[in-house]
Amino acid sequence: MKQDGKAAMNKLKKREALMQAGYELFTEKGIAHTSIADIADKAGIGKGTFYSYFEDKYDIHDHIISRKASMLFERAQKDLEKNTQIILLEDQVIFFCDHILNQLKEDKVLLRFIHRNLSWNVFTDILDNKATAFGKNIRSLIEIAIKRSDVKYRDAYGMLYLITELLGAVAYASILENKPKPIDEFKPDLFEAIRAIMKQRELQ
Amino acid sequence: MKQDGKAAMNKLKKREALMQAGYELFTEKGIAHTSIADIADKAGIGKGTFYSYFEDKYDIHDHIISRKASMLFERAQKDLEKNTQIILLEDQVIFFCDHILNQLKEDKVLLRFIHRNLSWNVFTDILDNKATAFGKNIRSLIEIAIKRSDVKYRDAYGMLYLITELLGAVAYASILENKPKPIDEFKPDLFEAIRAIMKQRELQ
Amino acid sequence: MKQDGKAAMNKLKKREALMQAGYELFTEKGIAHTSIADIADKAGIGKGTFYSYFEDKYDIHDHIISRKASMLFERAQKDLEKNTQIILLEDQVIFFCDHILNQLKEDKVLLRFIHRNLSWNVFTDILDNKATAFGKNIRSLIEIAIKRSDVKYRDAYGMLYLITELLGAVAYASILENKPKPIDEFKPDLFEAIRAIMKQRELQ
Amino acid sequence: MKQDGKAAMNKLKKREALMQAGYELFTEKGIAHTSIADIADKAGIGKGTFYSYFEDKYDIHDHIISRKASMLFERAQKDLEKNTQIILLEDQVIFFCDHILNQLKEDKVLLRFIHRNLSWNVFTDILDNKATAFGKNIRSLIEIAIKRSDVKYRDAYGMLYLITELLGAVAYASILENKPKPIDEFKPDLFEAIRAIMKQRELQ
């Protein structure tokens, strides 16, 4: 196990390269038509080497989803922090959702990738993910926001989960296929729905 | 035209056998690990014969989804029609959702199968599906319900789609993994969210 | 399972071709350096087809051993039947052993192949093998020989097994490496040893 | 020359560890399904380091066989020396064989390992093996025994080889599978066969 810093760094880089290659290929061709050889080739890494990093293509797929979804949330969180004038939790949630929809609209490849791959497990993974660029994980940031909020909500986490799922479920068809409407027309509906859900969970 | 009734019946039976076999295998092992040979074998049909019924495993998969989701909706619709005392559209929607959740709770195999497979396309397919047991398709039934309702809603179809997606997105983790809560505890939250969404879309 | 004669015949021929190819390759290069592709190629059969006949290369290897050892015994048995003037069971056994050694001396490839692969299981397989060219299996022929013999032996089958093992154990080094002596010099020793073993098991 | 005693000891220990690991793995999974990585891992030694001790897995396999077979013979020889009252060479041989069978009965792993791996070459290797715990090698001990014996045998070494082979050929199926009989029932037969072989080679 004696591993100097350089070697460890190199391993991380290779892992990164594999995930990036996998991400591109999975979105281009789908997991069914992507082979491990494809991924290794694109990453500039030997085929056999793949197996010291991931078990199989489903394993790397899972890891990429967590990673990508984390980044999505992190970026939204980061920008939210900059907008210190948004005070109400309800407004913060809407800002967050809007931010994510905008990211997905800009990065349709990403959208195609995480589509229908958000789940409760991934959601909690993200919340607790220590491997973020921030010092703090997202869960603790959310906790702070909930605490600071004057308005309190019944089971706030459950509520956020519900909202996340709704967002994920709806984004794909709207952004990529304009169904039932193009995302910019759909947003008002969606945000109203989200506000309605939150309102109805307000305590007192 | 030289196809007698018996032969046609036989063809239908084989198609049925293939779909049932596919349904079981896809649920057990996932589409990635199910081969056409597996399906044909389980259906007791020659491998080559598969191709006279479906193009490939993705084709049969799509058909099974439509079929299963249709049945899910049909049963709920049927029971709804029996309960003539439920008059408000909002209550009808809740009844419908509850019915579907109950079905999925009883038939976890079905849940596992349709999980992540509902989409706008499937949704509209179902609405227009002529191959139902009813004389009328579901869309026309919904149209009638909307027309009869005293309360009118902004973009009723979009609203129903939203609700469907929310339902599908949330059912899996709740029923199978009790996350974030067991479905029976989660239902009140969910139904309140749905009512909130509807309320906020009421016209006038 | 409806398989006409022609198709069944064809399957048998393919099986035969695979076994012959396997036999040649295993003796040329050893099992470790023979791949399934090699075998299929040499047999003029698709690589994938191999798997409808045998599980893996160890499976076909076992089948070839049984087959080849059977043939070895069958030929010896056949020639023994022709020599009706050899009456004593002891002489028949020696004739049998001599015949086998001669066959192995002539067919060193075969020797190399069955070397250290005779075991009690293979031995009994051979005795009961119905798939011989004869109408009768070897066991029943031996039974007849034992019954006819005036001299009776204690546990005749165990005795034959012992002799077979001794023969198999010794043949390789002697025929192929002249160790401890060339086979023709070694035979007298060996046959005397066999006669000694038999003598000492005579009853009465 | 700059190799101090400690380093040399360490090398020996590693060699030992590799052989022990190889022994266990070869017995468990067979040589075909054991990789060099497996052996090095189990020995707690780097994969690359394997190559400073052995050429490949066949090389280490050979060394283990010699080693294990040597130990088997050595132990039998040692105990034979203690029993000074066994005077006749024939009795000594039987004692020796009995001792070996008992060892194999107690150590079925060892039996499984050396099964089908005894050969004339291994036999002579053992006889001349200088790397035994004794000061003297086994061959010289046997020579002494032969010289001392009043009864003389035709080609004594060839005779011993024959007996060794018979023993090896028969031990496996009898001890592990009780075929054709459990070893304790089979022993009388076997020993009588051995005595018969020896008797018949007595000179004068």
Next chain:
DNA sequence: TATGAATGAGATTTCATTCAT
């Protein structure tokens, strides 16, 4: 000297698809 990450040749294995029967 020892290590183990990396390699890629080559082995095994799967399976969609064809096609003679």
Next chain:
DNA sequence: AATGAATGAAATCTCATTCAT
């Protein structure tokens, strides 16, 4: 029309060997 044997491309996966550290 139905079959399932045959195919071989392409996938997965293994592992002996090298070599920078």
